[in-house]
Amino acid sequence: MDAAGRQAAVAAGATAGFAIAFQIAGKATRDALFLSIFDVTSLPAMIAGAASTSVLLALAAAWALTRFGPRWLVPGGFVASAVLLVAESWLLQRAAPTVAILYYLHYAGFGAVLVSGLWSIVSERFDPRTARRQLGRIAAAGSLGGVVGGLVAARVGAVLTVPTMLPLLAGFHLAAAVSVAFAGRGIAAPLSSADEAPMPSQIAARMPYLRMLILLVLLTSLSEVMLDYVFKAQAKATFVTREDLLRFFAWYWTGVGLIAFAIQSAAARSVLRRFGLARTVGSLPAATALASGGAVLLGGFIPVVAARSTEALMRAGLFRVGYEMLFAPLLPREKRATKAVIDVGVMRAGDILGAGVVRLTLLVPGALRLLLALAAIVAGSAAAVIFRLRGRYAEALEQSLAARAIGDDVAALEDEALQSAMRHTVGAADFSMEISTLATTPRASRVRGERPPSPDAHSERATVLRSRDPDRVREALASGRLSGALVEAAVPLLAWDAVAPVAVRALRQAGPEATGVLVHALLDPDEEFTTRRRIPLVLASHPSQPVADGLVAGLSDQRFEVRFRCGLALHRIRMAMPALRVDRDRILAAALREVSVDRRVWESHRLLDQQDDETWSPMFDEMLRDRANRGLQHVFTLLALILPPAPLQLAYRGLHTSDRQVRGTALEYLEATLPPEIRKALWPFLEVPASQSPALRSRDEILHDLLASEATIALDLGRLRRKSD
Numbered sequence: 001m002d003a004a005g006r007q008a009a010v011a012a013g014a015t016a017g018f019a020i021a022f023q024i025a026g027k028a029t030r031d032a033l034f035l036s037i038f039d040v041t042s043l044p045a046m047i048a049g050a051a052s053t054s055v056l057l058a059l060a061a062a063w064a065l066t067r068f069g070p071r072w073l074v075p076g077g078f079v080a081s082a083v084l085l086v087a088e089s090w091l092l093q094r095a096a097p098t099v100a101i102l103y104y105l106h107y108a109g110f111g112a113v114l115v116s117g118l119w120s121i122v123s124e125r126f127d128p129r130t131a132r133r134q135l136g137r138i139a140a141a142g143s144l145g146g147v148v149g150g151l152v153a154a155r156v157g158a159v160l161t162v163p164t165m166l167p168l169l170a171g172f173h174l175a176a177a178v179s180v181a182f183a184g185r186g187i188a189a190p191l192s193s194a195d196e197a198p199m200p201s202q203i204a205a206r207m208p209y210l211r212m213l214i215l216l217v218l219l220t221s222l223s224e225v226m227l228d229y230v231f232k233a234q235a236k237a238t239f240v241t242r243e244d245l246l247r248f249f250a251w252y253w254t255g256v257g258l259i260a261f262a263i264q265s266a267a268a269r270s271v272l273r274r275f276g277l278a279r280t281v282g283s284l285p286a287a288t289a290l291a292s293g294g295a296v297l298l299g300g301f302i303p304v305v306a307a308r309s310t311e312a313l314m315r316a317g318l319f320r321v322g323y324e325m326l327f328a329p330l331l332p333r334e335k336r337a338t339k340a341v342i343d344v345g346v347m348r349a350g351d352i353l354g355a356g357v358v359r360l361t362l363l364v365p366g367a368l369r370l371l372l373a374l375a376a377i378v379a380g381s382a383a384a385v386i387f388r389l390r391g392r393y394a395e396a397l398e399q400s401l402a403a404r405a406i407g408d409d410v411a412a413l414e415d416e417a418l419q420s421a422m423r424h425t426v427g428a429a430d431f432s433m434e435i436s437t438l439a440t441t442p443r444a445s446r447v448r449g450e451r452p453p454s455p456d457a458h459s460e461r462a463t464v465l466r467s468r469d470p471d472r473v474r475e476a477l478a479s480g481r482l483s484g485a486l487v488e489a490a491v492p493l494l495a496w497d498a499v500a501p502v503a504v505r506a507l508r509q510a511g512p513e514a515t516g517v518l519v520h521a522l523l524d525p526d527e528e529f530t531t532r533r534r535i536p537l538v539l540a541s542h543p544s545q546p547v548a549d550g551l552v553a554g555l556s557d558q559r560f561e562v563r564f565r566c567g568l569a570l571h572r573i574r575m576a577m578p579a580l581r582v583d584r585d586r587i588l589a590a591a592l593r594e595v596s597v598d599r600r601v602w603e604s605h606r607l608l609d610q611q612d613d614e615t616w617s618p619m620f621d622e623m624l625r626d627r628a629n630r631g632l633q634h635v636f637t638l639l640a641l642i643l644p645p646a647p648l649q650l651a652y653r654g655l656h657t658s659d660r661q662v663r664g665t666a667l668e669y670l671e672a673t674l675p676p677e678i679r680k681a682l683w684p685f686l687e688v689p690a691s692q693s694p695a696l697r698s699r700d701e702i703l704h705d706l707l708a709s710e711a712t713i714a715l716d717l718g719r720l721r722r723k724s725d
Contacts, residue, residue, distance in 0.1 A: 004185070005130065011183035012122050013138045017145030018176035019078075019115050022169055024253045025149035029165040030107045031232065032246035033100045040236045041362070043229060046101070048355040050108035051348035057109040058116075058344035065120065065336040071184045074117035078177035081110040082170040089166035103166070108348070114176070116343035119324050121184045123339075124332055127664020135321050136264055136272070143261035143316060150254025154247055165246075203334050209392035210338065212385060213326055214346050216281075219382035220319075221350025222357070223288055224311060226375040229358050230368045231308040234301045252305075256312045263317030271318060272325075277672070278390035280322035284314040285382035292376035296369055307372070326389075328668055329396035332661075393672060465489040470498040477506040487514045491521050494538075495530035504534065508541040515542045519550035522566075525558070533561045533608070536569035540616065543573035548580045555590035555638070560605050563590070564630060567637045572616040574641060584642045588675060591638045594631060595681040602685060605630040618645045628656065632685065635678075643673065655686065 034046065064073055084106055092099045126134055149172070156164050204210045239245050272280045291310035295303040327335055357374065361367045462485050464476040473493065482490055487510055493503040507514055521527045522535045536554070539547050551573075554566035567590075574580055595602075607630060618640045636652045647669060654666030667686060671679060 005126070008125050008183050008185065009134045009137065011179045012118070012125070012134070013141035014179040015118050015176050015183055016138050016142030017148070018172045018179065019118055019145070020142035020257070021145035021149030021152070022172040022176070023111055023115065023149070024146040024257055025153040025165065025172070025250070026107050026111060026169050028150065028153040028246055028249035028253055029169065030104055031249050032243075033096075034104055035232070035236055035245055036241070037097050037100050040233050043232065044355040044358045044362075046104055047225065047229075047358075048352050049101075050105050051351035051355070053105045054109045054112060054348035054351075055345045057113055058340045058348070061113050061117070061340040061344070062337055065117070065340060066333065069187065069336065070117055070120045070124065071187045072181075074114065074121060074184065075177045075181040077110065077114050077117060078173045078180065081106070081114065082173040082177070084110070085166050085170035085173065089163060089170075092163045092166065109344075112344045112347065113340060114173075116340045118176075118180060118183075119327075119343070120335065120339050121180060121187065123324065123327055123335060124187050125183065127660040127662075130660070130664055135324055139316075139321050140261055140264035143257050143264055146257030146316070147254055147261060150250050150252075150257055153250035154254060156246070156250075199337070203338055207334075207396065209329065209389070209396040210342075212389045212392055214342055216382055216385045216389060217342055217346045218350045218353070219378055219385065220285055220288075220315075221347040222354045223285070223292070223375045223378040223382065224315075225351050225354025226357060226371045226378070227288070227292055227308055227311055229354075230295075230304055230371050230375075233368060234304050238301060252309075253312075256309060256316065260313055260316035263313065264321065267318075272322060276390075277322050277325055277393065278386055280318050281326065281389075282383050282386040284311070284319035285379040285386065287311070287314045288379035289376045289383065292372050292379065296372045296376065299369065304372070326393070328665065329393065462486055462489045465493065470496075473499045474502045477502045482506050482510040483513060487517050491517060491535075492528065492531060494534040495528045500534060504537050507538040512542050512544060515539065515544065515547050515550075519547065522550060522554050522562075529559055529562070530608075532557070533559065533565055536562075536565040540569035540572040543577040543580065545580055548573060548582060552583060552586050552590075555586070556593075560630070560634075561607055563594075564605075564607065564634045567634055567641075568616045570641060571618065571637055582641050587638055587642050588678065591635050591678055592681060594635050594638070595678065595685065597631075599685070602631045603629065605634075618649045629685075635682065639674070639678070647673075 034043075038046070061073075061077075088099050088103050088106065091102075122135070122138060152168060153165060156168070204214065235245065235248060239248050271283075288307075288311045291307040295307040327339055330338065358371065361371050361374070364370065461476050461479065464472050465486065466489055467473060473496075477490060477493070477499065487507065490503055490507055490510075493499050494507075496503075507518065518535050518539055522532055522539070524532075532554075536551060539551060548570060551566045551570045555563050555570075557563050557566070570582065574582060618637065632655075633652075636648055640648050651666040651669050654662045657663055670682075670686070674682065
């Protein structure tokens with residue numbers, strides 16, 4: 001990450017600290033102010049009203065973010081909130097009940113929307129991989145800010161009065177406005193006009209992944225509301241005065257923030273890396289279900305506090321870090337249109353639903369224990385949703401890679417020929433190719449009426465093939481179909497550069513009866529290396545199960561070029577005959593062997609031959625021919641035999657682009673898709689620039705000079721092609 005990125009990360013961390021300080025201190029102030037004036041039975045109606053306000057504000061924020069972008073909108077929101085807080089402080093002494101309600105609505109609306117806006121800036125400022133690394137630190141800074149906010153509220157509750165908190169809260173939001181303005185530097189301008197902006201409902205209608213994410217947020221919010229009501233009802237029964245309530249809530253949220261800070265600092269990144277995104281996010285509903293169930297069985301104030309603390313700690317400590325990563329597959333335009341709606345609107349919809357459930361439950365005896373049981377059930381349902389969401393996440397990343405690769409930048413190119421070339425480069429999703437008729441059909445020997453050669457002619461021809469006269473050998477190879485001993489005589493000719501192209505054509509025309517000799521020679525370690533590395537060129541013209549098995553065996557050869565060309569030939573015949581069986585375990589083992597080598601070996605892989613089989617790889621790109629690491633290309637070619645090739649191709653090309661969003665999305669997709677053992681061994685080679693060539697300038701220099709930071713994969717390669725021309 002460059003200096004500007006590091007500065008943005010520090011500014012984002014500072015913003016998170018100020019914003020969460022407001023959230024914690026503001027929450028304690030909200031609860032103390034409201035419960036000291038109104039009875040706890042008024043809380044469900046207040047929750048519903050605040051949630052409705054938040055939904056409307058979230059919809060407005062989504063529209064504004066799509067039209068104007070978060071760059072200045074989010075800082076402006078923090079300033080507006082600070083101004084309102086100062087006004088509410090002035091009114092509090094004159095109309096306390098009215099201000100208690102207004103502040104409740106203010107906190108519910110502005111607080112969540114502005115925090116969501118901060119995370120929107122983080123997700124747009126950093127690519128998915130960098131965001132994954134920085135989210136833990138930014139969230140930890142937020143938790144530390146929460147500790148500070150809680151301590152401030154506790155101190156005010158001890159020596160001052162509740163109205164003093166409102167100007168202090170305004171100060172938190174003013175400081176956040178300044179720091180978030182620095183964090184947002186470098187974010188692109190709005191991507192569409194208001195008329196073209198997608199509606200959140202339209203995006204959700206075509207994205208099953210987004211619908212499942214909405215369901216997850218709704219269920220976790222619903223369980224939180226029910227658990228939180230029981231917690232506040234118990235607190236109201238235990239503490240009487242406004243200042244007592246403020247001190248309790250302040251110290252409580254301070255303790256939660258302190259422990260959450262410790263979790264995020266010490267464990268969040270390692271948990272995310274070790275257990276993955278789904279389990280990290282799933283820690284919230286799973287822990288909430290268990291803790292709420294325990295509170296049902298034990299009863300009393302302490303078990304309720306423990307259950308509420310568990311939910312709050314998991315939400316602030318682990319869930320928040322993983323939850324923000326769930327938006328990584330969305331394109332910036334989609335993210336701007338939906339994130340505030342989901343973060344605030346859907347969450348507040350859960351509050352409305354929860355408030356309704358609470359009011360109905362209060363009509364029956366034992367309402368508090370029943371609410372705890374319902375919270376456990378709903379949280380368990382949310383945990384089940386997460387396991388279904390895991391598969392959708394990889395699918396959404398695939399769609400994001402494809403959309404980024406053929407995005408608006410390609411359409412903006414003025415050169416129509418270049419547009420066509422770029423669309424072809426990134427749009428060939430099936431990668432299907434056919435073996436040519438020349439490669440599979442014998443020549444004149446199949447013509448009606450031609451007599452088969454005599455035994456004497458065979459013997460004489462074999463003698464010529466073993467001679468050292470290149471003209472006579474080429475003539476003998478081209479004089480008719482090879483069979484039997486002639487095939488055996490022709491195979492060694494693959495190592496003779498002067499006649500190798502003709503030998504390849506002749507052996508391709510020999511038909512399936514030549515494959516046994518060819519496979520045997522391929523797997524014979526005593527056979528000439530040059531012969532073995534050219535045999536796959538011939539075998540690819542004879543797709544069959546024995547040939548595929550032989551090529552898979554060739555992936556274990558000691559010489560890299562033999563393995564490389566076996567992989568290309570395998571992909572070629574697999575595309576020609578999809579029904580061919582390829583042993584997944586053997587392919588994975590071959591890929592694992594390739595990535596288990598020393599870096600010096602990895603970087604030393606070269607091809608001695610420049611053959612037409614390079615275009616058989618789904619990873620082939622003309623502009624990457626001399627720049628891409630051959631080992632990386634080989635590994636991706638192998639993986640394309642057992643994984644969907646289209647997104648792998650996009651990810652491979654994304655690794656070679658200068659667009660940090662595309663490269664980050666590519667890495668995120670690979671991390672979510674590759675088998676764990678392959679991912680662990682391959683990752684050290686991907687954390688550095690994927691394209692290195694000692695004969696050229698460094699990749700950073702090339703990308704700095706030639707590629708724009710916001711180009712798509714196609715546009716990057718197009719510019720590089722024009723520069724090379």
